[in-house]
Amino acid sequence: MKVKKPPLLDIRNLFVKLPAGAERSHAAEDLNFTLEENEILCVVGESGSGKSITALAVMGLLPAPHVRVESGDILFNGENLTRASAERLRKVRGGEISMIFQDPMTALNPVLTVGKQIDEVIRIHATLQRGQRRDRALQLIGDVQLPNPDRIINSYPHELSGGQRQRAMIAMALAMEPKILIADEPTTALDVTTQAQILQLIKHLQKSHNTGVLFITHDFGVVADIADRVVVMQHGRMVEINAANEVLNNPRHAYTKSLIRSVPGLTPRKARPISGRQELKVSNLTKIYRSGGGLLGFSGREHVLHATDSVCLTLHHGETLGVVGESGSGKSTLARCIVRLINADAGQILYQGTDLRPLNRAAMRPYRAKIQMVFQDPYASLNPRKKVGHIIADGPVSLGATQLDAEKKASEMLELVGLDVRAFERYPHEFSGGQRQRIGIARALTLEPEILVADEPVSALDVSIQAQILRLLADIRDRLQLSMIFITHDLRVASQVCDRIAVMRLGKVEEEGATADLFANATHPYTRELLDAVPGRDWRPPEQ
Amino acid sequence: MAFWRLFRRNRSAVFGLAILVAVLVLAATASMLFPGDPFKLAGQPMSAPGTNGFLLGSDTLGRDVASGIAHGAQTSLLIGALATVVAVMLGVVFGGLAGYYGGWIDDVLMRVTEVFQTIPSFLFAILIVAIIKPSISSIVIAIAVVSWPAVARLVRGEYISLRHREFVQACHITGMSDARIMLREILPNCLSPIIVAGSLMVATAILIESGLSFLGLGDPNIISWGFQIGAGRTVLRSAWWVCTFPGVAILLTVLAINLVGEGLNDALNPRLRERS
Numbered sequence: 001m002k003v004k005k006p007p008l009l010d011i012r013n014l015f016v017k018l019p020a021g022a023e024r025s026h027a028a029e030d031l032n033f034t035l036e037e038n039e040i041l042c043v044v045g046e047s048g049s050g051k052s053i054t055a056l057a058v059m060g061l062l063p064a065p066h067v068r069v070e071s072g073d074i075l076f077n078g079e080n081l082t083r084a085s086a087e088r089l090r091k092v093r094g095g096e097i098s099m100i101f102q103d104p105m106t107a108l109n110p111v112l113t114v115g116k117q118i119d120e121v122i123r124i125h126a127t128l129q130r131g132q133r134r135d136r137a138l139q140l141i142g143d144v145q146l147p148n149p150d151r152i153i154n155s156y157p158h159e160l161s162g163g164q165r166q167r168a169m170i171a172m173a174l175a176m177e178p179k180i181l182i183a184d185e186p187t188t189a190l191d192v193t194t195q196a197q198i199l200q201l202i203k204h205l206q207k208s209h210n211t212g213v214l215f216i217t218h219d220f221g222v223v224a225d226i227a228d229r230v231v232v233m234q235h236g237r238m239v240e241i242n243a244a245n246e247v248l249n250n251p252r253h254a255y256t257k258s259l260i261r262s263v264p265g266l267t268p269r270k271a272r273p274i275s276g277r278q279e280l281k282v283s284n285l286t287k288i289y290r291s292g293g294g295l296l297g298f299s300g301r302e303h304v305l306h307a308t309d310s311v312c313l314t315l316h317h318g319e320t321l322g323v324v325g326e327s328g329s330g331k332s333t334l335a336r337c338i339v340r341l342i343n344a345d346a347g348q349i350l351y352q353g354t355d356l357r358p359l360n361r362a363a364m365r366p367y368r369a370k371i372q373m374v375f376q377d378p379y380a381s382l383n384p385r386k387k388v389g390h391i392i393a394d395g396p397v398s399l400g401a402t403q404l405d406a407e408k409k410a411s412e413m414l415e416l417v418g419l420d421v422r423a424f425e426r427y428p429h430e431f432s433g434g435q436r437q438r439i440g441i442a443r444a445l446t447l448e449p450e451i452l453v454a455d456e457p458v459s460a461l462d463v464s465i466q467a468q469i470l471r472l473l474a475d476i477r478d479r480l481q482l483s484m485i486f487i488t489h490d491l492r493v494a495s496q497v498c499d500r501i502a503v504m505r506l507g508k509v510e511e512e513g514a515t516a517d518l519f520a521n522a523t524h525p526y527t528r529e530l531l532d533a534v535p536g537r538d539w540r541p542p543e544q
Numbered sequence: 545m546a547f548w549r550l551f552r553r554n555r556s557a558v559f560g561l562a563i564l565v566a567v568l569v570l571a572a573t574a575s576m577l578f579p580g581d582p583f584k585l586a587g588q589p590m591s592a593p594g595t596n597g598f599l600l601g602s603d604t605l606g607r608d609v610a611s612g613i614a615h616g617a618q619t620s621l622l623i624g625a626l627a628t629v630v631a632v633m634l635g636v637v638f639g640g641l642a643g644y645y646g647g648w649i650d651d652v653l654m655r656v657t658e659v660f661q662t663i664p665s666f667l668f669a670i671l672i673v674a675i676i677k678p679s680i681s682s683i684v685i686a687i688a689v690v691s692w693p694a695v696a697r698l699v700r701g702e703y704i705s706l707r708h709r710e711f712v713q714a715c716h717i718t719g720m721s722d723a724r725i726m727l728r729e730i731l732p733n734c735l736s737p738i739i740v741a742g743s744l745m746v747a748t749a750i751l752i753e754s755g756l757s758f759l760g761l762g763d764p765n766i767i768s769w770g771f772q773i774g775a776g777r778t779v780l781r782s783a784w785w786v787c788t789f790p791g792v793a794i795l796l797t798v799l800a801i802n803l804v805g806e807g808l809n810d811a812l813n814p815r816l817r818e819r820s
Contacts, residue, residue, distance in 0.1 A: 339717050368719035381710035385732040391711075395718035440714075447718060 006078045007034035008212040009058065009180055014072035016050070016057055016236075027053040027067060029236045035180065040206060040213040042223045042244070045233035046259075046462035047433075051216045054233075055182045058214070059099055060089040077179070095125040098173040102185040104165035108157040114141070114168045115153035121175040140171040144201060162327075163194035167201065174205060181206070182214045187222065191326035192489065196533040199226055218462065220263045221492070221536030224248055232256045249542050262467040263541050264492040266534060268516040274499055278352075279483040280315040280338070280371075280451055285347035285357075287333055307333040309507035310347070315451065320477065320484040322498030322515070324491060324530070330507040331487045335455045338485065339373045340364055351451075369399055372444035376456040378436035382428040388414075389424035392443045399447065406446070413442040417472060434465035441472065445480070452477070453485045458493060470497055491534050495519060503527045550811035557807020563800035567793075571617035578611035582767040586611070590783045601785040603775055609786060612772045613793050619768040620797065623680065624750040627687035631749075632742045634688060635695025636731070642696070643703025644726050654700070657693045665690035669752055673761045680763050683756060687749045698741055702734035736812035743805035747798045754794050769794050 014031040018024065028050040035041045043051045056062050058074055060081060074081040076097065081089065093099075101107040109117060118137040122128060128136065134153075141149040144167040157165055166186060173181055183202065187195040203226050206213050217223060223230055227244035232253065240253040251257045289305045308330040315321050325331045337344040340356060349356040356367055375381035382391055392413055393406035401409070411421050417438040428436055437457060444452060454473065458466040474497060477484055488494050494501055495515060502512040503526065511524040522528050531537070552558060570577075588596045589606040596602070600610040642653040660668075672686035706712060707730065715725050756762055757770030758777075769790040776786025 336713075341713050341716055365719050368717065371717075373714070373717050375710040375714065377710055381714055383711040383729055383733070386729075394715070394720065398715075398718055398720040398724065443714060443718075 006075065008037050008077060009035040009214070010073075010075040011054075011058070012073045012075065014054070014057065014074065015070040016053055016062065017068055017070040019066040023048075024236065026070070026236050028057065031072070031238055033231050033238065033241055035212045035214055037179070037212050038206070038210045039228045040203070040215055040226050042227035042230045043214065043216045043233060044218065044220065044223055044230055044259075046218060046464065048235075049233040050236035051233050052184055053236075055099065055184050055214060055216055058180075058182060059093055059097060060084070061093075091125070094121055094173075094178075095176045096178050097180040097182065098176070098178040099182040099184065100166070100169045100173050100186045103189050104162065104169045105157065105189075107169055108165060110157055113154050113156055114160070114171075118153075118168075118172050118175055121172050125176045136175070137171075140175055141168070143174070143205065144168070144171045146171070161194075162190050163198060166190060166194075166198055170198075170201065170205070174209070174211075177209060178211065180212045180214065182216070184216045185218070186215075188217070188219070192491070192533040192535070193326065193529055195222075195535065196225075199535070202226065219535060220248070220260060220463075220541075221534065221539070224536030224539035232259070248539055251542075259463060260541050262463040264467070264470070264490075264496040265541055266492055266495055266519070266537060267540070268495045268519050269497075271514060271516060272499060274319045275317045277317040278314055278350075279317045279319075280313075280352075280485075281348070281350040282311060282313045282334075282338065283348045283350070285311045285334065285337055285344050285349065287330075287337055287342060287344045306330075306507045308337065308344070311504075311507070311509055313502055313509065313512070315483050315485060317483055318477075318481055319499045320486050320497055322494040322501040323485060323487045323504060324489065324494050324501055325504035326489060326530075328506070329504040331489075331504050332455055333507075334504070335373065335453050335485065335487050339371050339453055341373075365399070369395075369447035370449055371451045371453065372447055372449035374437075374440050374444050374452065374454040374457045377460050378433045378440060379460075381440050382436055384428055386427070387424070388426055388428060388431075388439055391428070391439065392446050395443060395447050409446050410442070413446045414439075416445065416476070417442045432465075433461055434468060437461060437465075437469050438472065441469075441476070445476065448480075449482065451483050451485065453487070455487045456489065457486075459488065459490065466493070473497065491530060503530065547811060551807050554807040554810050556803050557810070560800040560803025560807065563796055564804055567617055567797050567800065568621065570614050571621050574611075574614035574618055578608065578614050580611075582611040582615040583607060590779070592783075593785050593789075600789045601783065603772070603783070603786045604779055605775075609772065609789055612767050613769065613790055615767045616769040616772060616790065617793065617797075619680075619766050620750045620753060620794070623683055623687070623753045623768075624746040624801075626684045627691065627749040627753075628742050628745045630684060630688035631691035631745060632695050632738060634692040636699050636738065638692065639696035639699025639701075640703055640726055640731070643700035644707055644722070644730070646704070646707075650700070653696075657696050660689070661693045663690075666752060666755060669756060670759065670761060673756055678756075678761050678763055680766065683753060683762065686756070687752050690752070691745055691749065695738070695741055695745070698737055699734060702737060703730055706730045706733055740805055740809040740812060743808055744802060747801040747805070750794065750798055750801070 011031050011033055014028055015026055016028040018027050031054060043054060045051045057069055062068055069082050115137050118140060119133050122133045122136055137153055138149045141152050146152045146164060146167050160168065187198050190198060199222065202213065215226065223244060230242060230244050230247040231238055232240040232247065234255050240247060240256045247256060251260055285308055287307045289307050291303045311334055313321065323331045323334060333342060336342040338349055344357055347357065351367060351370065356364065389407060389410050392410035396406035396409055397403060411424060414421055414423055419435060419438055431439065458469050461469060470493065476482065486497055498515050500513065501515050501518050503510045505526050511522060511527045518527065519531065522531060585606040586608045587598065587602060587606055589602055589604055591598045591602040593599065593601040598608055602608055638653050638657060642650040668690050669686040672689060673682055676682040712725060712729055715729055753768065754770030757768040758774040760774060762768050762771050772790040773787045776783065780787050
């Protein structure tokens with residue numbers, strides 16, 4: 001009689017306990033799923049849904065004694081890992097189950113070469129001669145399609161780019177041909193074009209090695225690209241498990257539906273009539289960073305970087321201009337030059353005909369209120385030691401309003417962004433990420449700006465919150481007749497908010513055009529490359 | 545009260561706090577417990593503890609050691625606290641300006657700080673007191689001058705890490721003045737390490753003060769623990785109590801302050817909270 005082979009990984013009734021005083025009692029509750037050979041299972045959820053904890057539980061890496069498996073089984077080829085000895089787990093980890101992490105910079109040891117780190121894995125799990133290990137390492141580096149393995153093997157992590165580092169991590173993880181690869185948001189820290197390559201690599205290696213991949217992500221686009229099956233998690237519970245196709249196009253659970261509804265589509269929104277009045281004109285803006293050189297030139301050759309290189313942009317009244325680019329493209333530098341946080345080296349910033357660039361602090365003061373900024377990180381952008389009301393009211397006060405007027409205005413703004421007036425007396429840490437971003441927007445709006453510069457305002461937020469904040473921004477822009485410069489790396493988001501889009505690379509604007517136009521017939525090869533790299537570009541979220 | 549709960553978790557810090565409170569009470573009630581000048585000759589010289597009405601004995605000139613310790617507590621604590629306040633203020637101003645502005649301002653201020661740091665601090669303190677006349681204020685100045693560079697370094701580091709935070713940039717965009725950003729926005733965010741460093745500095749200041757008085761560089765009109773030890777140094781073998789009790793007072797006070805400082809560090813530094 002033929003016995004049916006047990007699944008590669010079988011998680012049964014898994015409960016992971018959180019320490020007393022945590023937000024909820026369990027990080028994971030009653031998880032039940034299997035991972036088969038040669039399959040990519042995506043675990044999707046928003047932050048705090050327990051998806052990373054699940055991965056750590058499988059690896060036996062939970063931060064004990066605070067967080068531990070309370071009950072349930074994790075069966076790996078029939079062997080219960082929750083009861084395995086520490087010795088056995090050490091064998092399994094890196095050998096039979098291996099893991100890649102979100103940030104390859106912190107996951108790699110900065111003082112060891114890539115070769116050494118791959119070598120370490122092989123040395124621990126196998127008895128091979130030095131030369132054989134080196135050959136194996138070279139082969140692995142070749143497998144993950146890193147150029148010039150002989151050079152890479154002797155490189156330190158900081159000498160590689162983000163994508164190359166992640167490839168090196170993958171080489172390490174695959175060194176012992178594991179049966180299971182756990183990938184915890186492996187592409188979240190990478191640029192879209194790099195992300196597309198890494199996803200392809202993972203898929204390719206998984207196919208050729210018959211590996212089971214447990215892929216953790218928050219991005220439905222990524223799911224659409226690589227998943228065979230999907231587990232959707234919410235607050236530590238599994239709400240849906242099904243084939244990828246089903247989950248993406250025919251979600252059953254209300255939560256999955258709402259998540260998928262929040263994913264911005266790639267179809268550009270309808271064009272709006274835009275007035276021809278110029279609000280802001282940036283021409284030939286250049287910002288140069290110099291490093292090295294040092295005092296009297298002792299520290300070697302000077303390194304010159306054009307963060308923005310002769311950038312020309314025009315913002316019309318009531319329009320949202322998207323600035324899209326990958327990390328290092330100079331889009332944030334551009335934003336900071338426009339709000340005069342950074343002094344540009346050359347060019348003009350014409351606000352209604354006045355050039356703001358050469359203005360000194362005092363001369364800039366009257367224009368401060370006109371151009372305001374919303375920041376990326378809702379946790380870093382609010383002073384943790386000040387009450388929310390004061391954070392918002394400080395702006396008008398420093399521009400000469402009385403304390404009373406400023407506070408009245410601040411309360412109004414809190415209401416405008418959809419927060420309770422009682423928020424006034426509370427501290428930032430009492431609010432969630434999305435609420436904090438609303439506070440940040442209220443702060444910018446109290447000064448009654450005409451131009452709002454938003455630097456990646458939603459990239460630190462979960463999709464459902466992201467959708468709310470984008471709606472709020474659009475609503476405010478229309479109600480207050482604002483013009484907006486919207487900086488983002490996410491073409492999905494850009495397609496939903498922007499009237500026009502400028503694509504930046506290496507400090508230069510490569511292409512600019514109306515959103516729909518740009519999406520339909522981009523002429524510049526880089527724009528095409530960006531568009532092609534958007535995860536899940538072939539998947540259209542179902543209309544609901 | 546949340547703070548007290550965190551502080552209480554460190555047992556030795558509570559113990560230190562108890563000693564410190566006891567020393568404070570002793571200093572506050574010195575003139576009630578031991579009325580009159582601690583320099584006055586109170587009876588038989590070289591009386592052992594418990595004899596001739598001396599609780600802790602008397603010194604070579606017949607001065608009451610216990611009275612000296614009580615009044616000396618005032619001196620030690622006063623100088624320790626004052627010197628620390630002055631040093632912290634100097635350090636915050638130097639470190640804050642250097643860290644906030646960076647560039648050549650940072651270079652100049654830090655080179656100045658390094659000049660002070662390269663001179664051995666106790667010798668430097670002796671030198672300063674020797675140049676100015678020994679008095680309470682000159683001792684405070686001397687201790688502050690040798691102590692502030694550490695604070696300046698600390699504050700500079702905090703300012704550098706905070707000045708590019710987005711909440712600070714947001715203040716720039718609203719046109720807030722530099723002074724206001726430095727004092728109202730950044731400073732409250734680096735108070736915890738400053739308080740911890742300051743509390744530990746009080747202990748060092750008391751040690752330096754004792755050392756100076758021991759060498760006879762203290763204010764001649766004011767009793768202090770270091771002076772008592774200095775006075776009893778020659779009779780250490782025949783009248784051990786003259787040196788020993790002030791020595792124990794210094795030991796306990798410095799220990800107590802260090803324990804309290806450690807406790808403050810644990811309570812104020814959230815990253816260490818989980819350590820226990």
